[in-house]
Amino acid sequence: MTAKVLTIASGKGGVGKTTAVANIGVALAARGHKVICVDSDIGLRNLDVVMGLENRIVYDLVDVVEGRCRLRQAMIRDKRVPELYLIPAAQTRDKSAVSPSDMIHLCNELRPECDWVLIDSPAGIERGFHNAIAGADKIIVMTNPEMSAVRDADRVIGLVEAEEKGTPVLVINRLNSAMVKRGEMISVEDVLDLLAIKLLGIVPEDENVLVASNKGVPLALDGKSKAGLAFQNIARRLLGEEVPFLDLESQGLWQRLLGRK
Amino acid sequence: MSTVPSLIDIKGIRDGLLVKLGDSAWPTLQVALIDAIDERRSFFTGARLALDVGGQVLHVAELVTLREMLSERGIFLWAVLSSSSATEQTAQNLGLATRISKPRPSQVQHAPDAVMDAIALWLPRTLRSGTLVEFPGHVTVMGDVNPGAEIVASGSIVVWGRLRGVxxxxxxxxxxxxxxxLELxxxxxxxxxxxxVSPKRKGKVQPEIARLKDGILVAEPWQV
Structure with missing residues (x-):
């Protein structure tokens, strides 16, 4: 097996990177792929909580990098799906505990182990972000339909391109189609107009996301909610399927007429 | 600084340390620099470093490697100065400064009328937020200039795309x-x-040109 290493980054915090990693990971694993999720947000780890695996952490990313344990020992298996693993971040250290070359080394060690490595990047564009993208084959940039998040995404895309990591793909999270229709939220077209990169997915705003992340049960496990379905579609697109964007996602003319302030 | 090889000249500036590299092949210089740092670890740890590489043409990979080597040693590389515009461009793309405090003498010397038609910077890409382009001549961008990007030119600026930055x-x-x-x-x-600043406007977008007329900035349809 040679895994594809994907990093989810955003620049701005709180746009849903961690939720996306958990859900895309679950969706890929549910389709029979072996997935390893890596939390690179050292000092502010969250992915373990969202995945509901917090109480099973023994070793973490920093332990692996500093040689206190073997790679396999830090991989926590999520028993709800066939082959999903988490390598958690350390909570009692900071970003300087890991360097970009450590991450490249780690990714190279993980590649023969699985089909997909999903790295959850911290917010910001400093050391932690450089660590997160160092070993990646492809970067997914996440944003909300909100001007400040879109500006930050633009900056992140520029930095990714400057590091010669290729052009990232985009996921727009928390889109509220009713608000877009009323002209109170910027539309998908407005976001794409500025960022001009390929769209991988649109995830609608959904209260179930919050409920699920508090419970530690990723939404994509059941796939009944709209957001869960959107994450499943993202996973399918990553696997090369042509999946149309959800119905609520296309509003066409109205966005053009009302979307802009 | 007698322990420091002659390839490397280190001095303190207001913003930290300025390291001037001599004339040699890049691998040699890089090794010399890292050796010099490792010899005096405690002196360098925690330093903000500006690097003057002279005319060296450096690529992204080289600068990224160097920045990483320095950061492993607790040194923050914040600026790369170079007389090569390719290197400056690379450094700017990586978010590094290419000027320290005040403009370099070579930049200041450009009198207004010294902007020759022959000097222009060709940028066939979109400038994203955080990109700063400074050039002592004209600048042509084939792509958009996004909000948060900035172009400073001694000459004129042509954007074949949407201009939304500064x-x-x-x-x-x-x-x-x-x-x-095309969209000003x-x-x-x-x-x-x-x-x-751009006035709020409605209606069809058309190419426009902005210039000074009697000391006032005006924008009008771009017709050649």
Whole structure:
């Protein structure tokens, strides 16, 4: 097996990177792929909580990098799906505990182990972000339909391109189609107009996301909610399927007429 | 500084340390620099470093490697100075400064009328937020200039795309400099010492050109 290493980054915090990693990971694993999720947000780890695996952490990313344990020992298996693993971040250290070359080394060690490595990047564009993208084959940039998040995404895309990591793909999270229709939220077209990169997915705003992340049960496990379905579609697109964007996602003319302030 | 090899000249500046590299092949210089640092670890740890690489043409990979080697040693590389515009461009792309405190003497010498038609920077890509392009001549962008990107040129600026960032044409005082774009909606537009912001406008977008007329910034349809 040679895994594809994907990093989810955003620049701005709180746009849903961690939720996306958990859900895309679950969706890929549910389709029979072996997935390893890596939390690179050292000092502010969250992915373990969202995945509901917090109480099973023994070793973490920093332990692996500093040689206190073997790679396999830090991989926590999520028993709800066939082959999903988490390598958690350390909570009692900071970003300087890991360097970009450590991450490249780690990714190279993980590649023969699985089909997909999903790295959850911290917010910001400093050391932690450089660590997160160092070993990646492809970067997914996440944003909300909100001007400040879109500006930050633009900056992140520029930095990714400057590091010669290729052009990232985009996921727009928390889109509220009713608000877009009323002209109170910027539309998908407005976001794409500025960022001009390929769209991988649109995830609608959904209260179930919050409920699920508090419970530690990723939404994509059941796939009944709209957001869960959107994450499943993202996973399918990553696997090369042509999946149309959800119905609520296309509003066409109205966005053009009302979307802009 | 007698322990430091002659390839490397280190001095303290207001913003930290300025390291000037001599003339040699890049691998040699890099090794010499790292050796010099490792010899005096405690002196360098925690330092903010500006690097003057002279005319060296450096690529992204080389600068990224160096930045990483330095950061492993607790040194923060914040600026790369170079007389090569390719290197400056690379450094800017990586978010590094290419000037320390005040403009370098070579930049200041450009009198307004010294902007020759022959000097232009060709940028066939979109400038994203955080990109700063400074050039002592004209600048042509084939792509968009996004909000948060900035162009400072001694000459004119032409954007074959949407101009939504900040641009400063005639930055050394050239009153004849112009700015034109297919969609001219900059966050802020400056020509010489005049500053303007785009008015809110409706209707069809058309290419426009901004210039100084009797000391006032005006934008009009771009017809050649």
């Amino acid at each position: 641009v400063h044409a005639g930055a050394q005082g050239d009153l004849n400099a112009v700015v034109c774009a 909606t900059p966050t802020q537009l400056r020509i010489a010492s005049e500053i303007a």
